[in-house]
Amino acid sequence: MPSSATIVLVHGGFVDGSGWEGVYEILKRDGYEVIIVQNPTISLADDVAVTKRAIATASGNVILVGHSYGGAVISEAGSDPKVSSIVYITAFTLDAGESVASLIANPPPGTPVPPILPPVDGFLMLDREKFAASFAADVRPQLASFLADSQVPWGLDALNGQVSDPAWRSKPSWYLVATDDRMIPPDAQRTMATRAGATVVEVPGSHAIYISNPGAVAKIIVQAVTKGLGK
Numbered sequence: 001m002p003s004s005a006t007i008v009l010v011h012g013g014f015v016d017g018s019g020w021e022g023v024y025e026i027l028k029r030d031g032y033e034v035i036i037v038q039n040p041t042i043s044l045a046d047d048v049a050v051t052k053r054a055i056a057t058a059s060g061n062v063i064l065v066g067h068s069y070g071g072a073v074i075s076e077a078g079s080d081p082k083v084s085s086i087v088y089i090t091a092f093t094l095d096a097g098e099s100v101a102s103l104i105a106n107p108p109p110g111t112p113v114p115p116i117l118p119p120v121d122g123f124l125m126l127d128r129e130k131f132a133a134s135f136a137a138d139v140r141p142q143l144a145s146f147l148a149d150s151q152v153p154w155g156l157d158a159l160n161g162q163v164s165d166p167a168w169r170s171k172p173s174w175y176l177v178a179t180d181d182r183m184i185p186p187d188a189q190r191t192m193a194t195r196a197g198a199t200v201v202e203v204p205g206s207h208a209i210y211i212s213n214p215g216a217v218a219k220i221i222v223q224a225v226t227k228g229l230g231k
Contacts, residue, residue, distance in 0.1 A: 005084065005225050006033040006058035010051055010077075012068025012091070013041050013154035014126055014135070015147060019067075022214030027221065033059060041154050044072060044099075044161020051077040058082060063224050064167075066091050067210050068184065069158065072100055078167025085224045086167050089210050089217055090178040093192035094163040101160045103188075112182040123153035134182045136208040143211070168196040174224045175200050176209070176217060183207035199223070 007027055009020045017036040027034050037054045039047040051073055055062050061084040066074035071091025078086045092100050107113060115130035126135065131148035139147070167173075175193035179186050179202055186202075193200045201223075203209060203216045210217045 004060035005063050006035060006060050007063045007065060007221055007225070008035045008037060008051070008054055008058060010037045010047075010064070010066040010070035010073050011039065012066070012070045013124075013158065014151045016152050019147070019208070019211050023210055023217050023221070026214055026218040030218075030222070032222075032225070039070075039073065041069065041152055041158050043155055043157035044076070044163075045157075047073045047158060047161075048077045052080055055080050055082050063087060063221060065089060065221055065224075068092065068207065069100055069154070072158075072161065072163060075163045075166045075168060078171060079165050083167065083171065086171055086173045087221055087224045088173065088175045088193070088196075088198065089220075090176060090181050090184055090189055090207055092184070093166075093168060093173075093175070093196045093198070095166050095169075095195070096164060097162055099160050099162045100158075102162075103192075108185070108187075111185045111187075114183045119156055122156050124156065124159065125151055125153055135206065136211065137180065137182065137206040138212040139206065139208050144208075147208070166196075168198065172224070172227075173198040174220050176220050177202040178205045178207060178209040180204055181207045181209075199227075 064074045065087040067089040115127035128148040132144035136144040175198035177189045
């Protein structure tokens with residue numbers, strides 16, 4: 001049965017919160033209170049502040065969920081006392097002093113390299129022609145094309161923002177590894193999840209697994225709700 005916890009969903013870079021619709025519908029159908037954060041992804045500090053404002057509106061304890069760059073956001077915002085557990089969906093799990101930029105600076109030989117274009121006016125975009133293959137290979141083609149053409153510019157200040165007090169060091173965490181991810185290599189996901197001591201679930205899927213397989217994502221979130229709150 002649904003608990004009194006509120007589930008707060010945090011999107012990553014290049015996209016907005018609308019990608020959570022499928023996960024949202026499953027969780028709402030099952031009786032959970034859900035809040036979707038709309039971060040501007042201009043700087044990590046701003047995104048943490050926006051996320052904390054969303055947490056403040058929650059009626060109960062919060063299960064904080066982040067996808068991709070959203071993992072950096074929840075690692076910092078998860079220190080909020082209302083947050084009981086954190087869930088990473090193929091996300092960056094940063095330690096103190098780390099940034100997304102520092103983690104992706106030296107990819108292992110042979111791993112896929114995201115098609116990030118050179119920055120323009122301090123913002124990054126993915127190559128639209130390569131977006132589907134790298135970000136959303138298992139999303140229906142029309143939707144993958146829409147995601148590519150509706151990208152949200154990702155600020156360098158967000159990419160370079162450093163976490164100061166990672167929540168996973170003091171709170172239980174879960175991690176969903178997308179085994180076909182071509183944005184964050186699965187081995188890198190496993191390494192971050194292990195370091196965080198997270199409960200790990202592996203599911204076949206692309207970086208956009210939260211869109212292509214919302215049922216699997218909702219399932220690990222519910223695990224975090226029930227086990228994290230001792231239900």
